[in-house]
Amino acid sequence: MKNNFRSGCPIASTLDIIGDKWSLLVLRDMLLHHKMTFKEFSSSEEQIAPSILSARLKLLTSYRLITRQKQENNKKENIYLLTEKAIDLSSILIDISMWGDKYLREFNQIDNIDGLKSDRSLIIKTIKERYKSMLQNVAIC
Amino acid sequence: MKNNFRSGCPIASTLDIIGDKWSLLVLRDMLLHHKMTFKEFSSSEEQIAPSILSARLKLLTSYRLITRQKQENNKKENIYLLTEKAIDLSSILIDISMWGDKYLREFNQIDNIDGLKSDRSLIIKTIKERYKSMLQNVAIC
DNA sequence: TTTATTACTATCAATTCGATAGTAATACTT
DNA sequence: AAGTATTACTATCGAATTGATAGTAATAAA
Numbered sequence: 001m002k003n004n005f006r007s008g009c010p011i012a013s014t015l016d017i018i019g020d021k022w023s024l025l026v027l028r029d030m031l032l033h034h035k036m037t038f039k040e041f042s043s044s045e046e047q048i049a050p051s052i053l054s055a056r057l058k059l060l061t062s063y064r065l066i067t068r069q070k071q072e073n074n075k076k077e078n079i080y081l082l083t084e085k086a087i088d089l090s091s092i093l094i095d096i097s098m099w100g101d102k103y104l105r106e107f108n109q110i111d112n113i114d115g116l117k118s119d120r121s122l123i124i125k126t127i128k129e130r131y132k133s134m135l136q137n138v139a140i141c
Numbered sequence: 142m143k144n145n146f147r148s149g150c151p152i153a154s155t156l157d158i159i160g161d162k163w164s165l166l167v168l169r170d171m172l173l174h175h176k177m178t179f180k181e182f183s184s185s186e187e188q189i190a191p192s193i194l195s196a197r198l199k200l201l202t203s204y205r206l207i208t209r210q211k212q213e214n215n216k217k218e219n220i221y222l223l224t225e226k227a228i229d230l231s232s233i234l235i236d237i238s239m240w241g242d243k244y245l246r247e248f249n250q251i252d253n254i255d256g257l258k259s260d261r262s263l264i265i266k267t268i269k270e271r272y273k274s275m276l277q278n279v280a281i282c
Numbered sequence: 283t284t285t286a287t288t289a290c291t292a293t294c295a296a297t298t299c300g301a302t303a304g305t306a307a308t309a310c311t312t
Numbered sequence: 313a314a315g316t317a318t319t320a321c322t323a324t325c326g327a328a329t330t331g332a333t334a335g336t337a338a339t340a341a342a
Contacts, residue, residue: 005248005249006186006187006188007186007187007252008249008250008251008252009169009186009187009241009251009252010237010238010239010240010241010242010245010251010252010254010257011165011166011169011234011237011238011241012166012169012186012187013241013245013248013249013251014237014238014240014241014245015162015165015166015237016162016249017245019160019161019162019165020160020161020162021147021156021157021160021161021330024152024156024160025152025153025156028150028152028153037288037289038288038289038290039287039288039289042289045147045148045150045153046147046148046150046153047147047331048331049330049331049332049333050289050290050291050331050332050333051290051291051292051293051330051331051332052329052330052331053290054289054290054291055329063248074339074340075338075339075340076287076288076289076338076339076340077287077288077289077339078288078289078290085244088240088243088244089240091236092233092236092237092240093152095232095233095236096151096152096155096156096233097151097152097155098151099151099155099229099230099233100150100151100152100154100155101151102226102229103226103229104151104154104155104158107146107154107204108146108149108154108157109149110149110150110151110154111148111149111150111151113151116151178319178320179319179320179321180318180319180320183320188300189300190299190300190301190302191300191301191302191320191321191322192299192300192301192321192322192323192324193298193299193300194321195320195321195322196298215308215309216307216308216309217307217308217309217318217319217320218308218318218319218320219319219320219321
């Protein structure tokens with residue numbers, strides 16, 4: 001992992017890691033849809049190319065936003081899981097979702113997301129809790 | 142402006158507009174540092190190339206996140222100002238900043254931002270108010 | 283034991299990035 | 313009024329990245 005941060009600005013530095021069109025979508029799939037495998041990420045509506053997905057997973061792993069493990073009963077599938085620091089991106093993902101929901105309808109037909117209607121901090125709390133409780137049920141080795 | 146949104150997902154759609162390494166930095170300069178001109182954006186620490194800056198300003202204008210105007214007494218300088226919908230990205234920018242501040246110190250030397258220490262919603266409120274009050278003092282024609 | 287699936291890597295054309303130079307219009311200086 | 317400087321770009325072009333597709337090795341399922 002080469003250190004090519006553009007500056008010491010925390011915003012610029014964060015964008016140096018997740019500031020692209022795909023990283024946050026992979027994190028969305030993990031956090032909101034509990035996806036865990038290469039196959040599942042590949043099957044998303046947005047159709048990420050395998051070479052790009054592979055590169056993103058490596059990058060996110062190198063910055064310890066995700067881990068790569070295997071389940072005891074399956075030596076083929078890699079299981080990607082979010083670390084605490086990635087789970088802490090929940091608020092950003094939710095805000096991005098809410099902003100798009102509110103402001104982009106004049107440019108694109110935006111899906112109506114049910115869970116987006118209630119209170120922001122409750123949504124974020126629920127999402128984090130759900131992800132963490134899902135983690136309990138994944139038997140990794 | 143070609144409609145190439147990847148899906149109806151509000152997160153994906155938002156990233157289709159501001160999901161790159163530069164757009165949010167320009168918005169940061171406008172919102173947090175009250176920068177308004179091509180020259181000022183060019184002079185940022187991260188050194189955006191003029192061709193990229195020009196493209197980003199056009200894109201952000203086309204999605205009405207910013208406006209381009211001139212001041213009465215200066216026919217040379219273009220004054221770029223944020224619209225309400227871009228000002229509403231404040232919370233995302235602040236969260237990104239706080240996340241980087243908290244989690245990236247092991248990978249990069251992150252600047253200490255004074256204003257980041259107090260309460261999140263107060264910070265966001267203050268930033269929005271400051272920007273809007275600055276707008277009052279810009280005499281555009 | 284054959285077939286299917288998974289998680290990739292390889293390839294390569296197409297697009298985008300980014301450094302630098304150049305230009306037209308306006309403003310400033312003398 | 314003339315020359316210089318500044319501003320906001322555009323143009324260029326090599327480098328880097330993206331993205332579509334094909335291929336492969338390991339494991340799992342039939």
